[in-house]
């Protein structure tokens with residue numbers, strides 16, 4: 297009997313963990329064990345039943361479609377014939393509400409939008425002239441100051457919020473210019489966004505990949521013994537000869553290698569204890585990156601009282617408190633007749649809202665809605681507030697590239713430490729923060745491991761700092 301090949305334990309069954317495991321399997325490394333903390337696969341792609349429909353509390357969009365290259369997630373979504381909806385922001389100038397007193401004049405909004413677009417175009421030119429090392433990177437806000445465009449009116453702030461925080465989950469003060477202007481996702485894969493609204497959920501893209509290499513029964517349920525759910529890894533002991541992985545229920549697993557795919561938010565906590573400790577360069581690189589928080593709150597109403605029809609789906613609320621319930625969406629195309637509104641918040645607002653009772657959040661959103669639509673609107677009959685930041689298996693929603701992290705430090709986040717490898721959306725240099733970033737990162741990290749196992753090239757080069 298031939299000796300079984302090396303064992304690899306994969307921690308986490310989100311998009312990157314499953315993509316890494318599939319890549320290893322295809323490279324002939326089939327002696328795998330996937331340990332997942334929760335009772336499901338998919339991680340931050342998660343459908344939840346709300347008000348009779350399956351809504352997405354995690355990733356909602358395939359971002360980067362209709363460009364030169366094909367987004368691999370779009371490819372999967374098409375293969376699965378997922379119900380997707382083109383997101384049309386064209387008419388947003390007609391849908392921006394003042395704090396009180398109704399809509400802004402659309403021409404006033406359009407002028408403000410045009411100004412923001414011009415600054416963004418200038419930012420892209422400036423950014424592309426910066427040295428690739430990232431050592432001369434500046435924040436988005438620094439560039440805005442250079443352009444004498446620091447949004448400070450309620451209108452400019454909500455536009456700025458929607459362009460930056462609405463995408464990266466953090467404000468321009470924090471975000472790296474070089475890694476967000478332009479956004480490689482849109483440059484390479486196209487500028488369009490499609491929202492997934494399918495009863496099977498966006499997570500079915502992860503299931504599809506899993507089915508390609510794991511065993512499942514006639515109903516499609518994954519029954520492969522190489523994946524274990526409800527296994528919370530809390531200790532990874534590594535040495536030159538192998539790895540021991542322990543879970544909270546006291547189980548111990550031995551392997552030759554481990555691939556850690558948990559979010560960078562999790563790596564920033566002590567949920568998983570590494571023994572010996574990870575080296576200081578690694579810990580510093582992990583701690584320096586940002587785990588952003590971005591929340592879509594779902595509200596169900598007995599009937600609709602907001603404008604409907606083409607060009608009304610997205611609307612903005614311009615509070616003088618930046619980021620206060622700013623981005624709204626009605627989903628009558630995605631979930632017809634559901635009377636659901638979604639409002640997006642992020643960063644400190646997300647953290648504040650996660651910590652307060654949902655009834656308080658409901659009252660706050662109702663005050664905002666009354667400011668927009670008048671006193672005679674009905675109370676919501678249900679509310680759903682996802683809590684990604686409080687959840688110890690995520691600690692936020694996706695990574696954001698902050699100012700002060702060079703490409704060199706970014707490579708350190710991804711670099712293996714001996715037999716411990718790392719993957720996850722936060723390890724994809726061009727596409728961190730996205731589902732396709734997680735998918736492609738899983739492939740990259742797995743190929744790095746394959747190179748080591750099969751070809752002995754285990755020393756990963758990290759570009760020198762200067």
Ligand SMILES: Cc1cc2nc3c(=O)[nH]c(=O)nc-3n(C[C@H](O)[C@H](O)[C@H](O)COP(=O)(O)OP(=O)(O)OC[C@H]3O[C@@H](n4cnc5c(N)ncnc54)[C@H](O)[C@@H]3O)c2cc1C
Nearest residue numbers: 308310311312333339340355356357529720721730731734
């Ligand atoms: C609210 C929200 C909105 C988003 N919107 C979009 C969008 O519209 N478009 C887009 O492209 N991207 C979006 N994203 C980002 C996208 O969802 C992520 O980039 C991607 O899903 C991350 O995959 P991952 O495999 O890197 O991490 P994860 O999905 O976090 O996978 C890691 C897995 O590890 C598990 N785990 C954690 N700790 C342990 C442990 N100790 N032991 C064992 N297992 C553990 C977790 O349960 C999880 O299943 C959004 C994310 C969120 C949360």
